[in-house]
Amino acid sequence: MEAIIKNRFRIVKLLGQGGMGDVFLAEDSKHGRQVAIKRIGADFIHDMDAESHFRHGALAASRLNHPNVCTIYEIVEENDSAFIIMQYVDGVTLDQLLKIKSLTLEQVIDIALQIAAGLEAAQDRSIVHRDIKPGNIMIDCSSQVKILDFGLAKICPGAIAKENKVCADPELSDQGIIMGTASYMSPEQVKGLHTDGRTDIFSYGVVLYEMIESKNPFSARENIVTLYNILHSKVGFSRDVPKLLRAIVTKAMRKNRKYRYKDFSEIIKDLLALQKQLAQAANRPL
Template sequence: MIGKTFSHYKILEKLGEGGMGVVYLAEDSKLERKVAIKFLPRHFATHSDEWERFKIEAKAAAALNHPNIATIHAIEEVNDEIFIVMEYIDGQELKEKISKGPITIEESIKIAIQITEGLNAAHEKDIVHRDIKSSNIMITEKGKVKIMDFGLAKIRGGVQLTKEQSALGTAAYMSPEQARGEPTDHGADIWAFG
């Protein structure tokens, strides 16, 4: 994948991999900026329910315009590859930052406030993240917090994104109702955060 070009996005390096796809750093030749691109695994494209989840993720996240939420620029389909073009955030995961040693109470409070502001913006639009965890929180060198990966996002009152009785998310952060595969609301994000 490295070195390939899709539309006007040249793939530079792999950044990571999650339940809903592989993320690469790319160069947007039209706007001359770096972006992050999340590719849907090929096997998902053959399953309409997975494709629907991917589209809903992109639409839900794109509707969120907040300084503490990673911006979605586009959803594309090129040469049988389906991907989301996102803001590239140069920083480190909160998980990585914490693993390097303790952070001050003041810094913890600043981070927590920014996470709650981002979550509040999502919840005001009836969007539930459903996978809040330290590896989905990026922190820039200047201390700006960005919530990443709305891959399990659910629009409250909207389309059911999971099969009946299935649980999506990261077990250690799941609310009890989420772990049981029951319907969730913004309380699941608060549980995971708190």
């Protein structure tokens, strides 16, 4: 990796590797700030489809301006490589946090509301993320949630990415290629069908379940078993949580998408109702 990009961005260290790109911490000399820089992985540099998706993800995220979405500043090119310059979030991923401790009910609801708010903004911009998982959710030192990595995102031209607004991906879906991270895929992703906003709602439900139970409801050692579980396994709870929270998770993870929430505004409404219930119970005199 070049020490300096575009005579402006000085690479400090590697932050992480995964998906299609490597992410580096860098100093931006022009604006005097730290930034995160994502470069397409070495294995994909000469892969035109991967390069296209890399740019597509950046374009999708750059359309969003929301406190719960990681900000994309710009895309630069150097030596036949593309680099996404984005906001540096000092914190931990939800995946890392869940490995450290179990979350309180209040923390679960707070994080769930912030994720839903960011994804509601994406839906309103006709964007389906398609890879919602704890590893793509960052929590900074002030407990603010940031949704990362729109590398598999799809824009639905002229339509809101909500119920019945199908996002076709002719370059990939027609080839039968499964997109996403196995244990967080929706049934329609597993089947190789076209996706819409309810795809993100299913994955969100899986993340919410994992925050409650500290485990993924479908994950197995073999991917084929994981995919089978997504299509056929029923989800149960071992932790004592409010009935409404269970109902939210269950509805988000309906196998048939027409029975899921139609959009994230509905989820936010139910989460706020749950939050109000808990506050009233806490303030109730003994």
